[in-house]
Amino acid sequence: MESPVLQAERRGPLGTRAARRLRREGKVPAVLYGHEVENIPISIPQGALKTAIQMGARMVSIRWDDKEEMALLKETQYDAFGKEILHADLVRVALDKRIVLEVPIELRGTPAGLAEDGVLEQVLRKVKVECLPRAIPEKLTADVSRLRLGESITFKDLELPHDVKVAEEDTGAMVAMVRKIVEEEVKPAVEEEVAKEPEVITRKPKEEEEEEKS
Amino acid sequence: MQLMPKRVKFRKTHRGRIKGRATRGQTVAFGEYGLQALEPGWVTAQQLEAGRVAASHFLAREGKLVVRAFPHKSVTAKPIETRMGKGKGEPAFWVAVVKPGTIIYEVSGVPEDLARQAFNRIAHKMPVRVRMITRRI
Numbered sequence: 001m002e003s004p005v006l007q008a009e010r011r012g013p014l015g016t017r018a019a020r021r022l023r024r025e026g027k028v029p030a031v032l033y034g035h036e037v038e039n040i041p042i043s044i045p046q047g048a049l050k051t052a053i054q055m056g057a058r059m060v061s062i063r064w065d066d067k068e069e070m071a072l073l074k075e076t077q078y079d080a081f082g083k084e085i086l087h088a089d090l091v092r093v094a095l096d097k098r099i100v101l102e103v104p105i106e107l108r109g110t111p112a113g114l115a116e117d118g119v120l121e122q123v124l125r126k127v128k129v130e131c132l133p134r135a136i137p138e139k140l141t142a143d144v145s146r147l148r149l150g151e152s153i154t155f156k157d158l159e160l161p162h163d164v165k166v167a168e169e170d171t172g173a174m175v176a177m178v179r180k181i182v183e184e185e186v187k188p189a190v191e192e193e194v195a196k197e198p199e200v201i202t203r204k205p206k207e208e209e210e211e212e213k214s
Numbered sequence: 215m216q217l218m219p220k221r222v223k224f225r226k227t228h229r230g231r232i233k234g235r236a237t238r239g240q241t242v243a244f245g246e247y248g249l250q251a252l253e254p255g256w257v258t259a260q261q262l263e264a265g266r267v268a269a270s271h272f273l274a275r276e277g278k279l280v281v282r283a284f285p286h287k288s289v290t291a292k293p294i295e296t297r298m299g300k301g302k303g304e305p306a307f308w309v310a311v312v313k314p315g316t317i318i319y320e321v322s323g324v325p326e327d328l329a330r331q332a333f334n335r336i337a338h339k340m341p342v343r344v345r346m347i348t349r350r351i
Binding site: 078079080081082104119120121122125126180197198199200201202 | 218219220221222223224225235236237240241250252275277278305313314315322323347349350351
């Protein structure tokens with residue numbers, strides 16, 4: 001995937017108030033760092049950054065003051081509603097050096113265990129991979145069509161593109177086909193149970209209370 | 215069975231004031247879809263349970279429903295036709311304090327349209343405005 005070009009501006013004043021001012025103007029405060037070169041606080045137009053993220057871009061080309069650098073979109077912070085981007089972390093990368101980053105896992109196919117009254121449970125949704133910056137996979141797929149009840153698949157079952165390695169220890173099931181949990185009908189609570197109160201851990205024993213009163 | 219804490223430090227709490235937006239519990243963590251609060255408020259244990267029952271009946275054992283909010287706060291009330299004074303009332307019910315952005319429920323293992331319909335049923339039981347969101351990868 002081609003890296004989108006983001007037109008950035010070098011940030012002047014730093015700090016909370018300046019960052020808020022930028023956000024009001026429709027810009028996202030960001031920082032470009034890494035490779036033992038100076039950290040550069042920059043601002044990127046919110047719309048352009050959002051589009052790049054929606055396209056699934058991981059590598060972006062940052063252009064500012066007649067300079068251009070390739071950077072990895074390492075982290076983005078969102079507001080409480082998950083709509084507006086508050087800040088972005090961009091790391092410089094060398095195009096010939098392998099990097100480690102998280103890639104989402106996508107499941108393919110309808111599991112055979114669904115017919116056996118099972119539920120597909122995806123335990124892990126992301127996996128750390130090692131690859132070259134130019135060959136970052138958008139997602140990794142795993143075929144779950146053969147998954148029967150009680151079976152699971154691990155990282156080993158991921159379909160990896162050429163020159164991409166999993167950089168995480170295999171800790172167990174990534175996707176599992178488990179039995180449906182049948183919820184028992186809860187009988188209406190008896191009045192006594194409703195009236196039940198939680199245990200108060202700071203409550204003093206009655207004798208102490210009486211002593212204090214006297 | 216309605217939710218309430220097993221152990222508490224104090225039986226009665228101050229009413230408090232809900233300020234700001236959620237800074238925790240505002241991302242979909244366990245499922246693929248979440249129901250997010252858009253305004254501050256108290257969701258009672260009864261409302262949480264009503265929402266859970268409505269959604270799980272609708273989903274009919276399909277998928278998985280997670281209740282992300284928990285009623286940690288007790289609310290007291292005085293008996294009716296009681297004169298004012300004579301101390302604070304007794305705990306009457308338990309509530310979860312919800313800030314804008316808080317994820318109240320999550321659903322996984324069902325298609326988007328089913329999740330939307332389940333959340334619509336829950337939304338009718340909620341005392342705050344809510345919306346459905348999808349997990350961000």
